[in-house]
Amino acid sequence: MRVRRWLEGPFPSACGLCGTGVGPGEALCAGCLAELERVVAPCPRCGEPDTVAGPCPRCRDREPRLAALHAPWRYTWPLDRLILARKHADDATAARVLRELARRAAVELADARRAVEQGPDCVVPVPLHPERYRERGFNQALELAREAARVLEAPLAARLVVRVRATESQQGLGRRERRRNVARAFALRPGAEFPEAARVLLVDDVATTGATLDALAEVLYAAGAARVEALTLARA
Ligand SMILES: [Zn+2]
């Protein structure tokens, strides 16, 4: 991680959570980073925490479209607050912390993979509906995907898929409703060139049931993707 510091400029900054001074370009102190709750023993397919071995019972029952979900942290305090603060309050400090976490999550993924297989051919942020994008002025998934693409040295494909349906918020919906809510919500952008047999890494801030990521994976497999995985900061 430290070799990346020079990219960030020479000015020391403060931890985005506790205000302690941190090194140049860093957004979180070591203490706060260590306090983020890790996902322990995740299901390799959906990231469900505390899975004993292999896929969780739910994934064995109904195989997800997504080949794998990598999510290092639990969606608990303070990460949940940071994600909401970024999304709904356009909080610049939260944005800075989340970008650093995306970078760290991508480094972990790269380290875990390096010996085993190649990295992704492209990194795809979960798109916002254009209307929501206009309201918000940014897509937080894109900010995280940009960091992941840089670490993984893979092209960022921010315009490959589009959200064609403005879906209701997934909040408060059950597993089945979530699936129904995002069905046919995404499509390949008309005229988009999809790399042949590509291994795609989807990026989002948080995965809850995985319904959104699965709906996107469906679209990408239909377009000829060889493997679709996802990286999120948090797993609810
Ligand atoms: Zn701190």
Ligand SMILES: [Zn+2]
């Ligand atoms: Zn699972």
